[in-house]
Amino acid sequence: DSGVTQTPKHLITATGQRVTLRCSPRSGDLSVYWYQQSLDQGLQFLIQYYNGEERAKGNILERFSAQQFPDLHSELNLSSLELGDSALYFCASSVGLAGDEQYFGPGTRLTVT
């Protein structure tokens, strides 16, 4: 158990809908990262927050947004969902920025029908 929690574990929704994925980092970790894992794209970095502020952005679609709250938990919002958004979404956390290993949650499996 990495100490990173993600809810829900599974999510099935229809195209065009909006969902919110939630992540609680390990105690003491200030950085939260979101990754998408799919068969065709592999593991792709989406976005990183550090102590409430956005620090790095990857190949995140405009339909997707995220935020980190004062208690350091994070939410990833996915809107206008398409079939191609079906994937595993991982949250990871680390203490800081420089060279720290990231600890991954169990993931949320999103299925868009």
Next chain:
Amino acid sequence: AQSVAQPEDQVNVAEGNPLTVKCTYSVSGNPYLFWYVQYPNRGLQFLLKYITGDNLVKGSYGFEAEFNKSQTSFHLKKPSALVSDSALYFCAVRDRRNQGGKLIFGQGTELSVKP
């Protein structure tokens, strides 16, 4: 462009034999290097990292990795494989110049250890 390559989709090893999972990278400067393992229906677990110093890094579960700057490689090794090592292994790099912690992952290598 920054990239990580794991040239083998699958590696098959007999239990008790040494194993190597290969990784090469293309990142400017001296990146941070990581290995993660993913078991079915689980998140990624951190195995080891290279930041600086000794080119041979020791990690969890008896794994080690060798950093080779001239060959831009960071191969994962274990002297004696176990059946329980069977899993999906990912190499990842982080550009040291970036303030953020973005990891770039390889496509993964499926390790199968047979009794």
